[in-house]
Amino acid sequence: MNKDTPLDQIQDSDVSPTELDSVIDTNKELYDQLNAMPEIEALEAISVDDEKDEKEKDAPNPIFELVNRVQTFYAENELARYASWAFLLILISTSALTIIEYDMFNGSVKDHTEGSFTFGDTEPNWLDTFFHTFWWSIVTFTTVGYGDVSPITHLGKFLTIIIMLLNFGVVTLLGGAVASVLVAQRLTGDDTLDENKFDGHLVIAGWNKTVPSVLNLIESNKDSTSVIILVNEMDKEVIQRAITGYERLDITHIPENFTHESVLRKAFLDKAGTFMILPDSSGLLPHEDPDEDKTVLTCLTAKSISEACNVIAHVLDVENVSHLQRANANEIVIPDEHVPHLLAKHVTDPGVPQFFDDLILKEEEDKGLQEVKIPRTLNGQTHNKISAFYKFKYGWLLVGYAIRKAGFSLDEQMGESGSPLIRNMIKEQLDGAGINLTSDEHVVVEINPPDDYKIDGKHSALVLR
């Protein structure tokens, strides 16, 4: 049947059982042909290889990982640094004493252990003596001083004085380090974040009742980022209760004012993949409305930190849309925008609104409408082949594409037209005013394109899973 046939005529058209069988058989044959296409079979092998390669790439060497972790822990933990150096000093002084006062400590081991030696057989060896000296050092360092071993010779006493003076410095430093770490943690709100973990993560500024639903949907989509930072001034306990129970998500809460640049930097916004700004109900009474100027201000601040960051802003008042557009927000979500359409569809096309509800609100794991990447090797292929690929390989229905459109470039647009003087002056003046000559990439969708529609690297598939 012709694709351009009006919908009402499709319903009215007379289709005989024979014609129906014929249509099904023809399509079955077409599907079989598509499934048997060499490029799709080859692609299956390629995509499996790609997955393997990805896994191999992702698996780090465990030894390097351990060394890296130790290095990171040492570099970032002041207490660990002091403790390591204190332990090293004790070991050095113990070794020195073992060597210098070997006879004295060796004799002391004999007197105390009465013939049963751990390392030596009948006589205490150097290891027994070293351990005994180490024991004495720790007893002296910690000011416990059992008195079971004490220096006798002048040299021994002299070295002990050095040990005790050393102890004074080390214990004081160690104690001071413990105190300073505790005080620093108290002052910074105990929110020092591990920088290595945050790259391409999601930052959500503001808190309202929609956040748990957003988190649920992100949790159920395994392909999306799992690292999330919430920045809001909501009560810590409320947030803690809301974020427990997520298996996949790694959520961190920064309980500070998200309009401040320093706070956004603390959330590593410069490395974030997406920044979501929501109407903030933190600290508001039930009848109070969120201050949406904060959303615009935060969008401006975020774009000044990272022009490349994908900023999604949610506003309740449509008046703020133009402000957010000027603030260069990538996507602006306005509530109730779709309500008139849905209401009208209840009248004109019953079933369509329910379909949308089911499609959008599906929170089951990896179900519903999702954006998935298209294998690079499929670039240049037509829509019908891509569609067949997803249908036969995964059983998904391809409904359209999300296309990343390059931002508008004023420089490219001007080209060589006009005089160089005016072109240069425009560039200089806009640059001086802090206006970037290129606008951000944005996403447009192409729904159910014609069969011969060709895709490129900017396309990703919108599939019904």
Added chain:
Amino acid sequence: MNPTAEQIQKINHFSKVNIDLCAIIASVVEIQECEPKEQLLTEGDTGDTMVLVFQGQVEVSKNMMVKTASGFTTSRKPIIRLETTDPPPAKDPETEATVFVVEAPAFGIGEFSLVLDNAIRTAHVNATTPLKYGILSLEDFTTIVMDHPEIGGAVYFEVAKSAVNNLATASGDISNLTQAFFFALTR
């Protein structure tokens, strides 16, 4: 001293004019000299003379209002430099060129004055090297054209070509400025 007919023919606007007729034009032009930095034309002035440069280099510049750290200010922006090649300038330019230098055997500036009475100068013109130039007035040229109409066709065609080129550039500038204006408004 008058220039030679060959010197006049080297100028683009008169290149299609017969050498004998060029001699007639040369007869009404007096060769003058000036030093670097001397201003030949001033933007905004009216004038009915065309400057014919036989040797040397000039810089064409325009007044532009630009925004600086201290606010809006008018500054003179060089647009282009024109330099003769036959003969080349007697000395190197006193200042380094920051704009494109267009070379020609000889060139004319203010050609619209051969058409318009009291045409407004659209840019400043300053000498950047010692200059040998001549002045062709509208009155003299009109008289010559009246006596020898065949000169008019060739010269007016070149002037019209220049005007059309300027119009195309201005159209591009308006387009660029409009785009930049809307682009800046949306940021």
